[in-house]
Amino acid sequence: MIPNFDDDDTDRKICFIASKGTLDMVYPSLIMANAALGEGIETHIFFTFWGMDIITKELSEDLQFTWMGNTAMHPPGKKMHMPQGMAGLPGMTKVATKMMKKQIADLDVPEVPEMVQMIADAGGQLWACKMSADMMGLEMDDFVEGVQDIISATDFIELSEGAQVIFT
Amino acid sequence: MATATIAGADVTVDEEGFMTEFSEWSEDIGSALAGQIGIDLSDAHWKVLNFVREDFQAQGETPTLRRVSKVGGVPTKELFQLFPKKPAKKMSYIAGVPKPHGCV
Numbered sequence: 001m002i003p004n005f006d007d008d009d010t011d012r013k014i015c016f017i018a019s020k021g022t023l024d025m026v027y028p029s030l031i032m033a034n035a036a037l038g039e040g041i042e043t044h045i046f047f048t049f050w051g052m053d054i055i056t057k058e059l060s061e062d063l064q065f066t067w068m069g070n071t072a073m074h075p076p077g078k079k080m081h082m083p084q085g086m087a088g089l090p091g092m093t094k095v096a097t098k099m100m101k102k103q104i105a106d107l108d109v110p111e112v113p114e115m116v117q118m119i120a121d122a123g124g125q126l127w128a129c130k131m132s133a134d135m136m137g138l139e140m141d142d143f144v145e146g147v148q149d150i151i152s153a154t155d156f157i158e159l160s161e162g163a164q165v166i167f168t
Numbered sequence: 169m170a171t172a173t174i175a176g177a178d179v180t181v182d183e184e185g186f187m188t189e190f191s192e193w194s195e196d197i198g199s200a201l202a203g204q205i206g207i208d209l210s211d212a213h214w215k216v217l218n219f220v221r222e223d224f225q226a227q228g229e230t231p232t233l234r235r236v237s238k239v240g241g242v243p244t245k246e247l248f249q250l251f252p253k254k255p256a257k258k259m260s261y262i263a264g265v266p267k268p269h270g271c272v
Contacts (some may be wrong), residue, residue: 003183003261034272040252108235108270115272
């Protein structure tokens with residue numbers, strides 16, 4: 001009895017669109033892309049709008065978390081909701097970010113820059129959005145290692161042909 | 169649970185064919201398991217497999233790819249070269265430990 005590792009007969013391909021730059025919203029695509037690569041699946045991530053922060057050298061290690069506008073926010077394991085007004089207090093974003101980073105680290109999940117590096121090393125293909133790069137005045141030099149190119153929306157539609165596309 | 173004969177030894181395996189008894193494993197069995205999935209073991213493979221077994225014994229669970237690269241000192245890129253496509257599953261299969269459960 002040999003496990004079926006399906007080496008050759010998978011043509012599955014997954015493309016993630018990473019459009020957010022808040023700490024809690026950058027992990028879904030990164031975690032799933034990493035998992036897909038570990039399953040031998042061709043994996044792409046297209047970074048656009050605030051998602052560009054994930055691959056921008058100056059910003060990727062400093063992504064922030066706020067619960068402003070997130071009425072579901074509750075402290076870990078507690079059934080109480082955090083008042084929205086508190087989220088706007090000075091310094092609260094810093095505190096909330098620190099707490100979330102600690103929880104992520106406690107699970108032994110890497111910070112964003114290391115996660116991106118891991119994905120690139122595992123063969124993940126990283127693409128920056130041209131319109132966002134133009135808007136933000138970013139060039140290839142501004143991006144972390146592993147980003148392959150700045151591509152247009154049309155380029156992305158072409159490369160994602162036949163893929164499962166997931167917007168995050 | 170079923171029994172399979174690998175490298176002349178009877179070992180307990182789960183429904184997918186992964187070994188379930190840590191102590192039933194031997195290096196000969198490891199080589200035979202690797203051969204079954206088309207991998208010819210080199211020293212670089214053994215470095216990974218030995219780490220996976222030692223870490224499993226110490227931690228009580230199979231190390232994730234990140235742990236093998238961070239703690240075991242084998243870069244992610246190399247893991248994908250040594251155990252193509254599905255490194256985490258392949259290395260645990262050969263090392264006779266369960267598949268890793270962590271998400272990362």
